[in-house]
Amino acid sequence: MQIPRKTSIGSSESDLSYQKAILGSVSRTFALTIPLLPPDIEIVVGNTYLLCRIVDTIEDAADLSPQIKQDLSKLFLDAVLEKSPVETFVEPCLTHLRHYGNSDELDLIANTPTVLRILHTCSANDQAAVSRCVSIMSEGMSRFHGKQNEAGxxxxxxxxxxxxxxxxxxxxxxxxxxxxxxxxxxxxxxxxxxxxxxxxxxxxxxxxxxxxxxxxxxxxxxxxxxxxxxxxxxxxxxxxxxxxxxxxxxxxxxxxxxxxxxxxxxxxxxxxxxxxxxxxxxxxxxxxxxxxxxxxxxxxxxxxxxxxxxxxxxxxxxxxxxxxxxxxx
The missing domain is CATH 1.10.600.10 (Farnesyl Diphosphate Synthase)
Incomplete structure (x- = not known):
């Protein structure tokens, strides 16, 4: 088996190729803007966007109850913070989203391990910033899951x-x-x-x-x-x-x-x-x-x-x- 070559920050080329490809599939706008950044910043910002997109996908799943959304958000955050194996999030999430209509976003969730591998090759300072961002977003959205209603x-x-x-x-x-x-x-x-x-x-x-x-x-x-x-x-x-x-x-x-x-x-x-x-x-x-x-x-x-x-x-x-x-x- 051929071992993927590594980039300067330690991510395999295949992982980075996936990140770039899926970014173009889930967001035309950010696929246009993120490559404008210097290479090291492009990698970490693109990675963060994909992590945030996973949180958004859970929120956008109209047929999930607020409690299930909160549970999935916690499983995801634990995986990002390396408190639990990423598989403990991916498998139940895909099961709950089996009727979800966006195949690109489902593919992104299935490849959460790839996205996290890239994150964990970034600098310690960048990783800390991303973890803080995803924590606040995930926990914050969990609070708002039960507030969704037509009145606003x-x-x-x-x-x-x-x-x-x-x-x-x-x-x-x-x-x-x-x-x-x-x-x-x-x-x-x-x-x-x-x-x-x-x-x-x-x-x-x-x-x-x-x-x-x-x-x-x-x-x-x-x-x-x-x-x-x-x-x-x-x-x-x-x-x-x-x-x-x-x-x-x-x-x-x-x-x-x-x-x-x-x-x-x-x-x-x-x-x-x-x-x-x-x-x-x-x-x-x-x-x-x-x-x-x-x-x-x-x-x-x-x-x-x-x-x-x-x-x-x-x-x-x-x-x-x-x-x-x-x-x-």
Whole structure:
């Protein structure tokens, strides 16, 4: 039997090839953005995304009870933290998800051992950051499994907590990973750490608003109860402003990190602006960005990240529908 060759960080090429392939299958957006990062950061961020995607898959399984979701989440977290063998999670999870419709996500769960092998070859500092992120996300989502209902979350505080455990914590993770690999960023971020949370929350609010018709169809809402779309857009707009300030703290010498964040930020800006132009929409496809728009912006980011002014001008121009909607609230 041929022994797989090892990369510089100790992961086999076959494992990394799987990570890259499955990333493209479960997320077109992140398959586009993550490769922009420097190689070592790309590996750990891609790995974290896949781990988070497993948590999301458990949450998205509509036919599972909150208790089963909580049990599976705990089994998964124990496997990530090496408290129990990964097989103790994979086998029961696949059994409970035997009627789940997304074959790519089921394949990812079946290959959880591969994903964890890659994680355990990363640096100790990066592993610690990923473990913290996955712990907060997994435990946080477990708390919210029983809160799923058509009316929505109790209030704005609960909504922001939800956005934190599913995405704000990812902003914190990125900050830690970036700091582990960039001394210049480490200096710049001091005193501005809260911007990282806003960055993650802004992206999550975009997803919640975009996916709200489909969530409603299955009897779920992650929006605060009795809060208008316009009010939510106003909150999202403030978080986008903080997000841009976060990106501007990334040194121009770290262009890959800047471009990764600016691409995700810009797609959120354009999506929220499309939503802001409508009083309501019945399907996320109505506000989905065209592939042509995405690829045009992708090309633009290569130039824009070299200029703070150009990034600010983009936000000023493309967020205009969002600002207009907010001003009317």
């Amino acid at each position: 979350l109790k209030n704005l505080t609960e909504f922001e907590e939800y956005c934190y455990v599913v995405a704000g914590v990812v902003g914190e993770l990125l900050t830690t990973i970036f700091s582990n690999h960039s001394q210049a960023f480490t200096k710049n971020i001091v005193g501005h750490e809260e911007l990282a949370i806003a960055f993650g929350q802004a992206l999550q609010m975009t997803n919640i608003l975009k996916d709200s018709p489909e969530d409603k169809a299955r009897g779920v809402s992650w929006k605060p109860a009795n809060m208008s779309q316009t009010t939510l857009l106003a909150i999202a707009y403030d978080k986008l402003k903080d997000s841009l300030n976060y990106i501007l703290l990334i040194p121009k010498t770290d262009l890959g990190m800047r471009r990764f964040c600016f691409l995700a930020f810009g797609l959120a800006v354009m999506t929220l602006s499309k939503i802001a132009k409508r009083d309501k929409f019945n399907c996320k496809d109505e506000v989905k960005l065209s592939r042509k728009s995405v690829m045009a912006f992708y090309a633009f980011t290569k130039v824009a990240v070299n200029s703070n002014l150009l990034m600010k001008v983009f936000f000023q121009v493309y967020a205009k529908p969002l600002r207009t909607a907010v001003s009317k609230s």
